[in-house]
Amino acid sequence: MNKKITMIELAKIARVDISTVSRALSDSPVVKESTRKRIQRIASEVGYAVNAPASSLRRKSARALGMVIPLNPETDQTMSDPFFLEMVGGVSQAAAELDYDLVVSVPREASHAAEQRLLNTGRADGIIVIGQAARAAHLNELAARNANIVVWGARMKGAKYTTVGSDNAKGGYIAATHLFSRGARNILFLGDPGLPEVKLRYEGFKKAHKEAGVTHDPSYLLRMNFGGRTTYDQVLEFLRAGNRIDGIFASSDILANSAMHALVAEGLSIPEDVKVVGYDNIGQSSMMTPPLTTVSQSIAEGGRLLVELLLAKLEGGTANSCFTKTELIIRHST
């Protein structure tokens, strides 16, 4: 490391005071344009970069956002779920464009220690939490202390924090409606309605049934967590128990994929025998066999919104919870 140059040395080179350098580098209008340009030129010539810790210390702001991705061992979601990971991409991009760094934390425990730490240590100015699930109480507690926090997920009653998420009820509704339009009448729902997001999807799903005059047998709900490890077996068992279906709505693409796998194993063809709709529109869904029709959550848009709302909060504004565009991506026409 060619010994790092400091602002003081830069000031010496430019023959001005260090304070002028500081102001010049932050584009303060108070320093004369010619001086500013000159200092900036010198800075880039010698490869100077403002020391982040020092700057953060003095300004009491890290210009960094924390991103917390809680892996609830209970729901069996792992880092390999592309949904989570696409979210990292989206948020990272959005943060970078606004010149914020992103500190990622993947806590194992269910407490809100990770959030606390990021905020209390001053390493992040605000944090983005992906998924609330059983942690809503914790998050509320944090939010109550006026913490700058934005959450990806469904808006829950009484939640004190800002959320961004897809319109889950609408998502469930359009998925079911699509299946009806393709002739499906006996639709299996996959997911854990214990999670607020899934609950809303299920409700939208049922609402569509009611409106279409199709009865939904509650036993056509297969409870399973997001991990997808048990999906194949559960669906297989369901089919072998003699249940007849012509449609599946899975609350995530990963579940849909495993379910399709089970269908094929039972000799059913997709979409001729059974039509399948997923949720998320992860990158892989277009490459599945057959390409999966799914409800798009606009993960990239979500990432951008999360960052924007958080920054608005940091600047003292109020940020309202909002939905990302929730639409059906139709991948096979039958």
Added chain:
Amino acid sequence: MNKKITMIELAKIARVDISTVSRALSDSPVVKESTRKRIQRIASEVGYAVNAPASSLRRKSARALGMVIPLNPETDQTMSDPFFLEMVGGVSQAAAELDYDLVVSVPREASHAAEQRLLNTGRADGIIVIGQAARAAHLNELAARNANIVVWGARMKGAKYTTVGSDNAKGGYIAATHLFSRGARNILFLGDPGLPEVKLRYEGFKKAHKEAGVTHDPSYLLRMNFGGRTTYDQVLEFLRAGNRIDGIFASSDILANSAMHALVAEGLSIPEDVKVVGYDNIGQSSMMTPPLTTVSQSIAEGGRLLVELLLAKLEGGTANSCFTKTELIIRHST
């Protein structure tokens, strides 16, 4: 934000000097055990956390690692490739366990500006770069300046930096050998040998052919980048041109998946007509139809190794490049 408490106030409460508090919190053996315990207790009671920027400034170490995931627009790899993203998970976990924070950066341009910035601003003590591709020269330049940098990828001739990666040559070799053992003789290779990793995989692949006495027709190499967007069409075209194959070795699971898709479209069954082997063992590969036999890169292990080697470097040690366990995951027996 209940106004953050500082070490000074903590010292007042504990009726000791701030320096003692500092030492106590960092588990210095020089402060008496009873005092240490007492201070730590008080700290956790009042919810005190050491201010990271101040600490970083003083210690000249951020206790944070940078992770750079360059998205080369040329090779069309996007954040949605689960491989990259699983890597984030692995590294993040490993870093957290060693009490380091992880600053993630996803630069768009091909320069090494992101690495520079993370290092120069002192926001990260060292950085992990995922993939080298066309950036080897940049990375060498950085490494030459004694930068603390560890790279995921194949070890390249003359590279000055430490690398961690799977044993690509071995991977290609065992993939081909497996296909032979299943009776395949006309194997199609998918990937871009312009990339060092893929080149090695291809060489191992050819070596296996030579040893098995099977001739490899160079036209059975379909050049394509990692994105996978064109794979389906390329494979389809290849088949429709009348080429007969009974095996495919794809240099990534994503490519393998699209290729399988094309095979099915041509009425070929897997693995009866064509046996397919992928590379990476991403989470989805076990859920494909049929489950994909693939060469495992041990991404989680890779993440751990990257972090460990980088920390070793930070502590002044020398870190030798190394391989992760590279093994075949057999998912269908035929």
Added chain:
DNA sequence: CCAGTTTGTGCAAACGTTTGTATTTGGAGC
């Protein structure tokens, strides 16, 4: 009981910025 040693704490100086305030500089107006 005193010198010498160990053990535990306190003092104070950094670390590299940012920013409120003071000071200089260079013009304009008279």
Added chain:
DNA sequence: GCTCCAAATACAAACGTTTGCACAAACTGG
């Protein structure tokens, strides 16, 4: 040529830690 004002720059005090050093207290052995 002097005053006054604005524009541009310099001064200096923080920000919250860590750590070398000095110091005090408590032991040890002779």
